[in-house]
Amino acid sequence: MLNYNSFIPYARQSIDSTDIEEVTKALTGHFITRGPYVKAFENAIAEYCGAKFAVSFNSGTSALVAACHVGKLSQNDRFLTTPNSFVASTGAAFLKGTIPTFLDIVRCSGNIDLHQLEANINLPLSRGRNVVLPVHFAGIPVDMEAVDQMICNPDTFVIEDAAHALGASYPTGQKVGSCAWSNLTVLSFHPAKNLTTGEGGMVLTNDEELYQDLCCFRNNGIQKTEEMTVTQGPWYYEVQEITGNYHMTELQAALGFSQLKRLDAFVAKRQALVSLYRELLENIPHLSLFSRKHDAYSAYHLLVVQIDFAAYRTTRAQVMQLLEAEGIGSQVHYIPIYRHPVFKNNIAEISDYFPEMEIYYNQALSLPLFVDLTPEQVQKVCACLKKILAVS
Numbered sequence: 310m311l312n313y314n315s316f317i318p319y320a321r322q323s324i325d326s327t328d329i330e331e332v333t334k335a336l337t338g339h340f341i342t343r344g345p346y347v348k349a350f351e352n353a354i355a356e357y358c359g360a361k362f363a364v365s366f367n368s369g370t371s372a373l374v375a376a377c378h379v380g381k382l383s384q385n386d387r388f389l390t391t392p393n394s395f396v397a398s399t400g401a402a403f404l405k406g407t408i409p410t411f412l413d414i415v416r417c418s419g420n421i422d423l424h425q426l427e428a429n430i431n432l433p434l435s436r437g438r439n440v441v442l443p444v445h446f447a448g449i450p451v452d453m454e455a456v457d458q459m460i461c462n463p464d465t466f467v468i469e470d471a472a473h474a475l476g477a478s479y480p481t482g483q484k485v486g487s488c489a490w491s492n493l494t495v496l497s498f499h500p501a502k503n504l505t506t507g508e509g510g511m512v513l514t515n516d517e518e519l520y521q522d523l524c525c526f527r528n529n530g531i532q533k534t535e536e537m538t539v540t541q542g543p544w545y546y547e548v549q550e551i552t553g554n555y556h557m558t559e560l561q562a563a564l565g566f567s568q569l570k571r572l573d574a575f576v577a578k579r580q581a582l583v584s585l586y587r588e589l590l591e592n593i594p595h596l597s598l599f600s601r602k603h604d605a606y607s608a609y610h611l612l613v614v615q616i617d618f619a620a621y622r623t624t625r626a627q628v629m630q631l632l633e634a635e636g637i638g639s640q641v642h643y644i645p646i647y648r649h650p651v652f653k654n655n656i657a658e659i660s661d662y663f664p665e666m667e668i669y670y671n672q673a674l675s676l677p678l679f680v681d682l683t684p685e686q687v688q689k690v691c692a693c694l695k696k697i698l699a700v701s
């Protein structure tokens with residue numbers, strides 16, 4: 310059993326007394342679900358990101374499923390996405406019958422290769438549309454303005470997976486989540502993320518129709534209009550399609566509402582820790598971090614190092630085990646989605662070959678990065694890693 314009091318995990322939430330007070334208020338209030346905290350949290354996130362509408366969900370995954378549903382994804386669409394993500398970003402589209410077309414990544418950020426996207430985004434289709442789902446990996450925003458400029462067909466549908474990127478900005482200054490160049494943006498509030506609600510997610514949009522559809526999807530497909538109340542009675546509603554119940558509770562929303570007040574401070578703290586990692590790990594042979602050019606806009610969600618383990622005559626599994634023996638957690642983000650058995654027989658023709666993703670996958674290792682990580686702990690992590698790799 311790991312001793313969680315001394316172990317340094319790769320990620321963890323930061324909860325303080327103000328969070329506990331806010332959750333307690335929700336717990337002792339009149340509503341513990343579908344009440345004022347949910348609305349307040351949605352409004353606060355929409356305002357922070359600069360989007361018109363926000364709809365909360367009980368996980369980032371269900372928020373992605375909702376986004377793909379209201380975006381009317383179908384088997385006729387060409388779904389262009391990155392393999393460097395958690396399975397949910399492709400899985401949500403797959404549930405709609407859409408076969409993914411994975412594109413390669415660039416290793417300086419772990420994000421989708423925009424040259425490959427440009428080569429594919431306007432390819433004609435006999436029936437469906439092109440749908441693009443970029444993931445802002447590790448909190449580094451994909452240049453969505455550049456993506457927007459590539460698109461020739463206005464039917465092209467764009468969903469941003471910003472599960473890692475709440476708090477990041479685009480180079481032009483807009484916040485990730487503003488949907489300035491997309492139809493929908495999806496957030497996750499899992500405890501490893503930059504802001505947590507325990508489990509939770511949100512979809513942002515500037516489109517009122519999509520907003521109404523998201524609310525309906527979250528609530529068992531229930532539609533209730535003023536006209537129905539007047540003509541039928543106050544109890545009356547209609548269900549046009551079966552969806553499910555994906556509501557966030559008041560307790561989760563209160564936690565998120567409280568955390569949002571510290572989000573900018575969280576990002577600044579992460580940024581300082583990443584700078585320290587850069588200082589301590591620079592000039593180590595066969596080891597690299599993502600390019601500094603992204604540092605000005607990132608949400609600093611993950612600290613990924615790319616190590617040529619073979620050059621050190623070791624393996625990633627061995628390095629992870631030795632780190633764990635020193636009380637340090639690490640992770641791999643991500644197993645390329647196309648490698649999961651469920652997708653092996655289901656990926657579109659174009660997805661045969663991903664040289665950059667494969668090299669990246671062989672070398673990637675996420676080291677601890679979270680708000681309450683101390684500089685001393687970063688020093689310990691780097692010293693242990695150097696000891697394990699036998700570099701001074």
Ligand SMILES: Cc1ncc(COP(=O)(O)O)c(C=O)c1O
Pocket residue numbers: 368369370371373394395397398444470472473497498499508509510
């Ligand atoms: C890129 C990405 N997309 C989607 C999700 C799904 O979010 P959740 O865990 O809240 O369902 C995650 C969570 O790990 C993620 O990292």
